[in-house]
Amino acid sequence: MMAGHEVIVADNFFTGRKSNVEHWIGHENFELIHHDIVNPLFIEVDEIYHLASPASPPHYMYNPVKTIKTNTVGTINMLGLAKRVGARVLIASTSEVYGDPEVHPQPESYWGHVNPIGPRACYDEGKRVAETLSYAYAKQENVDVRVARIFNTFGPRMHLNDGRVVSNFILQALKKETITIYGHGKQTRSFQYVSDLVNGLIRLMSSNYSQPVNLGNPIEHTIEEFAVKIKKLVGGPSKIKQIAAMEDDPQRRKPDITRAKTFLSWEPKVPLDVGLLKTISYFREELQMGNTSHHSRVLNENIRS
Numbered sequence: 001m002m003a004g005h006e007v008i009v010a011d012n013f014f015t016g017r018k019s020n021v022e023h024w025i026g027h028e029n030f031e032l033i034h035h036d037i038v039n040p041l042f043i044e045v046d047e048i049y050h051l052a053s054p055a056s057p058p059h060y061m062y063n064p065v066k067t068i069k070t071n072t073v074g075t076i077n078m079l080g081l082a083k084r085v086g087a088r089v090l091i092a093s094t095s096e097v098y099g100d101p102e103v104h105p106q107p108e109s110y111w112g113h114v115n116p117i118g119p120r121a122c123y124d125e126g127k128r129v130a131e132t133l134s135y136a137y138a139k140q141e142n143v144d145v146r147v148a149r150i151f152n153t154f155g156p157r158m159h160l161n162d163g164r165v166v167s168n169f170i171l172q173a174l175k176k177e178t179i180t181i182y183g184h185g186k187q188t189r190s191f192q193y194v195s196d197l198v199n200g201l202i203r204l205m206s207s208n209y210s211q212p213v214n215l216g217n218p219i220e221h222t223i224e225e226f227a228v229k230i231k232k233l234v235g236g237p238s239k240i241k242q243i244a245a246m247e248d249d250p251q252r253r254k255p256d257i258t259r260a261k262t263f264l265s266w267e268p269k270v271p272l273d274v275g276l277l278k279t280i281s282y283f284r285e286e287l288q289m290g291n292t293s294h295h296s297r298v299l300n301e302n303i304r305s
């Protein structure tokens, strides 16, 4: 919008919130429509960023059928829209297409190691078929597609009850509660700050590169290290404790970003601690305003048992 584009946001608010975009309401280039892309959408656009689908394990496991519909029927609708109006469409895929990977770090050429009937399958297989649909529409209907495989991302305006590790640990540390590690804590993740991701998505959309591209920060941490880091950055007396492991939890994850560097001249810029401090301040303010509930933690407990 700041570059002069008119933006139409379509959201069903299953995990998103109006408050995240409320500062744009009234802007001449902004329009918000309450819409679920499982239903057809007829509008006129030049570019489509298809970012729909819950992405947090407790959220997508809460309604796996809806997650599958969003990633299959919803993706067909976005590709159908792109086909009708001749728009370029960017599909938000995920590092979860690699499953619990046997290749490390993960290059885009790796086909993945996914349990098709496990608790994460609705998301992993949903995104895998979203990629398949994209290249089928590209081949058969000449739709211009871009596929971003997004690795773990965090930042301000994340939902306090998002249920993923960054928000859980920050919230636990701020509330002086025990920081809970699922399993032994030796599993790894690589975390990118949201503004790096947004820059990568915009670059991918404007590039000529149509194969999948990993967008993530290649600096890898064990979850145990991550818990210690957040405890230190927040301060306070929280203890760190191991509890039951998540079923099918990927054990190692780190993007190979050679493609993004080569074809998009992109790499993450924001250091982890800088991003975390911004996120911690945001969470602190949200807590002070009382914008929290125990909803997602209850969900977490149910899913792990």
Ligand code: UDP
Pocket (backbone or CB within 6 Å): 039, 040, 041, 042, 043, 076, 077, 078, 079, 080, 081, 082, 083, 084, 085
């Ligand atoms: N679609 C949409 N918006 C459009 C054009 C299509 O939501 O502007 C939906 C349409 O309802 C259809 C889907 O996208 O179910 C796939 O479109 P496609 O043209 O591939 O399929 P067809 O209409 O031939 O079944």
Ligand code: UDP
Pocket (backbone or CB within 6 Å): 056, 057, 152, 163, 164, 165, 166, 168, 169, 180, 181, 182, 183, 187, 188, 189, 223, 246, 249, 250
């Ligand atoms: N995790 C954890 N405690 C939490 C939430 C997550 O130890 O409160 C672990 C989880 O088991 C996984 C990693 O942190 O190994 C990242 O989990 P998350 O749900 O954030 O995202 P994922 O990358 O698994 O989709």
